[in-house]
Amino acid sequence: MYTFSNRLKMLSFVLIILGAIAVGVGFMQSHKTFSEVETLLAHEASGHGSGHGEETKAHDTHPAKAHGTEKAHAGDHAADGRGQHDAHKEHVEHVQHQIANRPWSAIYVAAFFFFMIALGVLAFYAVQFAAQAGWSPVLFRVMEGITSYVLPGGLIVLLIAFFADKHLFIWLDPEVIAHDELIQAKQGWLNKIGFFIRGIIFLGGWSLYRHFSRKFSLAQDEANDDKNFKKSFRISAAFLVFYIYTESMMSWDWIMSVDPHWFSTLFGWYVFASMFVSGITTIALITIYLKSKGLLPKVNDSHIHDLAKFMFGISIFWTYLWFSQFMLIWYSNIPEEVTYFVTRIEDYKLPFFGMLAMNFLFPLLLLMNSDYKRIPWFVVMAGLVILGGHYIDIFNMIMPATVGDRWFIGLPEIGAILLFAGLFIFVVFSSLSKHPLLAKRNPFIKESEHFHY
Amino acid sequence: MEASKVIHAIYNDDDVLMAAVKKVKAAKHHIDEIYTPFPVHGLDKAMGLEPTRIAIAAFMYGCVGLCVAVLMMNFIMIEDWPQDIGGKPSFSYLENMPAFVPIMFELTVFFAAHLMVITFYLRSRMWPFKKAENPDPRTTDDHFLMEISVHGNEEDLQNLLQGTGAVEINLVDKAH
Numbered sequence: 001m002y003t004f005s006n007r008l009k010m011l012s013f014v015l016i017i018l019g020a021i022a023v024g025v026g027f028m029q030s031h032k033t034f035s036e037v038e039t040l041l042a043h044e045a046s047g048h049g050s051g052h053g054e055e056t057k058a059h060d061t062h063p064a065k066a067h068g069t070e071k072a073h074a075g076d077h078a079a080d081g082r083g084q085h086d087a088h089k090e091h092v093e094h095v096q097h098q099i100a101n102r103p104w105s106a107i108y109v110a111a112f113f114f115f116m117i118a119l120g121v122l123a124f125y126a127v128q129f130a131a132q133a134g135w136s137p138v139l140f141r142v143m144e145g146i147t148s149y150v151l152p153g154g155l156i157v158l159l160i161a162f163f164a165d166k167h168l169f170i171w172l173d174p175e176v177i178a179h180d181e182l183i184q185a186k187q188g189w190l191n192k193i194g195f196f197i198r199g200i201i202f203l204g205g206w207s208l209y210r211h212f213s214r215k216f217s218l219a220q221d222e223a224n225d226d227k228n229f230k231k232s233f234r235i236s237a238a239f240l241v242f243y244i245y246t247e248s249m250m251s252w253d254w255i256m257s258v259d260p261h262w263f264s265t266l267f268g269w270y271v272f273a274s275m276f277v278s279g280i281t282t283i284a285l286i287t288i289y290l291k292s293k294g295l296l297p298k299v300n301d302s303h304i305h306d307l308a309k310f311m312f313g314i315s316i317f318w319t320y321l322w323f324s325q326f327m328l329i330w331y332s333n334i335p336e337e338v339t340y341f342v343t344r345i346e347d348y349k350l351p352f353f354g355m356l357a358m359n360f361l362f363p364l365l366l367l368m369n370s371d372y373k374r375i376p377w378f379v380v381m382a383g384l385v386i387l388g389g390h391y392i393d394i395f396n397m398i399m400p401a402t403v404g405d406r407w408f409i410g411l412p413e414i415g416a417i418l419l420f421a422g423l424f425i426f427v428v429f430s431s432l433s434k435h436p437l438l439a440k441r442n443p444f445i446k447e448s449e450h451f452h453y
Numbered sequence: 454m455e456a457s458k459v460i461h462a463i464y465n466d467d468d469v470l471m472a473a474v475k476k477v478k479a480a481k482h483h484i485d486e487i488y489t490p491f492p493v494h495g496l497d498k499a500m501g502l503e504p505t506r507i508a509i510a511a512f513m514y515g516c517v518g519l520c521v522a523v524l525m526m527n528f529i530m531i532e533d534w535p536q537d538i539g540g541k542p543s544f545s546y547l548e549n550m551p552a553f554v555p556i557m558f559e560l561t562v563f564f565a566a567h568l569m570v571i572t573f574y575l576r577s578r579m580w581p582f583k584k585a586e587n588p589d590p591r592t593t594d595d596h597f598l599m600e601i602s603v604h605g606n607e608e609d610l611q612n613l614l615q616g617t618g619a620v621e622i623n624l625v626d627k628a629h
Contacts, residue, residue: 327551331539370508 022415120279
């Protein structure tokens with residue numbers, strides 16, 4: 001039985017409070033008046049002379065970037081032949097919006113990141129049941145602890161989406177819709193009521209599976225037969241079918257729609273790979289933490305080895321999907337598709353390529369050797385890099401659409417990570433402390449205890 | 454050529470064989486070789502064989518494959534006969550690199566896999582037209598054979614092996 005230590009509880013509260021303060025400051029700093037933004041831009045122009053020339057050029061060459069508003073606007077000037085003044089005003093207002101969007105995007109990225117970890121673990125857990133895996137039952141309680149964050153995490157993401165409204169989702173801005181035929185044509189799917197109805201269905205389905213699988217797992221502890229396990233097996237198989245459809249639609253709604261003109265048919269898989277590898281990494285980290293406290297005596301090197309193999313394998317799977325998406329779009333070079341990567345490579349060079357190094361090269365080289373996968377501190381270091389890389393992955397999915405080149409990993413971003421990390425730790429470890437950490441009556445528990453590679 | 458004597462202990466079950474191997478090792482005898490009809494999990498560890506280094510070889514072969522792909526595509530597509538494909542006539546390796554990634558991947562895998570298999574066969578001293586080494590054809594069907602060389606301790610070994618569940622124990626002259 002695990003008790004949520006006071007030190008860890010304290011840490012989670014400190015993280016939440018620090019994070020909340022930083023996010024609050026971030027919100028306060030994001031309200032800039034027109035003249036403040038004007039001075040800021042003038043300052044930037046004089047500050048790095050030639051640098052700004054490039055910046056504005058980059059700005060003007062991508063009309064579809066950052067909400068696609070500039071495209072509509074650019075069309076407007078050409079038609080009306082309006083003066084320099086209007087163009088200036090529009091540019092300043094545009095930057096003003098981007099600055100105002102930043103804290104919303106920052107909390108949305110962090111909230112989604114921690115939610116996605118829990119959802120990835122839920123899928124991994126269901127796979128273990130559906131496959132009747134023999135190696136993993138000693139880790140089930142750790143996974144169940146992490147999945148307790150699915151419901152609160154998902155509600156938070158939906159709440160942020162609700163209040164952020166057009167700060168995140170440009171297709172909710174009536175002014176933009178009025179000038180944008182593409183978005184008009186997508187109104188049947190992209191509308192606020194539909195978004196939340198779908199969100200509640202997705203989250204409801206996932207939470208129901210979480211609720212019942214946890215219930216059956218706990219009931220199995222005291223049972224004399226395998227009835228609960230069989231029920232879990234059945235609902236896991238059904239959940240996986242529901243999950244793979246809803247996860248894909250969720251990724252269109254919650255992420256891809258921030259760039260409403262752009263779409264990619266393998267986006268759902270790509271987001272899935274991200275959440276799967278982040279989830280497995282978190283299982284490994286929490287398992288190693290609990291084992292270091294002596295709370296998981298049945299977990300041996302081979303379990304850590306298997307988790308690290310999954311981290312390695314799914315990292316490569318992620319790269320495969322990332323590259324499949326990137327290469328087809330890069331090669332075909334169709335304007336409405338390729339802007340997505342043009343924006344990211346021009347304005348987000350470091351996070352874009354840095355993420356590739358963190359999510360592909362690092363795990364590839366670090367975790368290739370079989371022996372390293374059994375060394376806890378090695379797995380922890382690789383895991384932290386993978387988690388960082390996948391945070392940046394989500395960052396790259398949201399930020400270019402909402403803040404354009406006004407991005408930075410500063411106060412609101414780090415604050416939001418701390419805030420949701422604290423919340424995640426609090427929810428997960430509270431749940432871990434409620435029941436024994438060994439699913440003792442699982443029919444495969446003996447096989448799992450004796451698992452060796 | 455000097456002839457030496459070896460004992461062939463034959464078993465008909467892999468679990469019995471594993472137990473026998475552990476007993477023989479515990480009695481500090483050196484097992485020359487074991488012939489089995491299929492791979493027996495854990496046998497290498499029980500026999501005290503060194504871990505395989507084929508993974509390291511595979512990594513190096515993969516690196517060779519990657520280099521071959523990089524150099525080959527650079528020669529074919531950039532230096533020798535540059536082509537304008539999909540509006541990308543940049544004559545620059547780096548700018549065309551994403552298109553070559555699938556080739557790099559495939560050649561890495563191709564080199565690693567094929568060279569690893571070839572290495573494995575050579576290291577196991579198996580090549581075409583080679584005469585089979587296994588002393589008893591039943592080891593290709595359903596029997597397991599443990600070969601232990603005799604250094605004047607024939608009695609000892611016979612007694613030990615008798616107790617391990619061997620179905621047959623033969624003393625054989627082996628020509629070197």
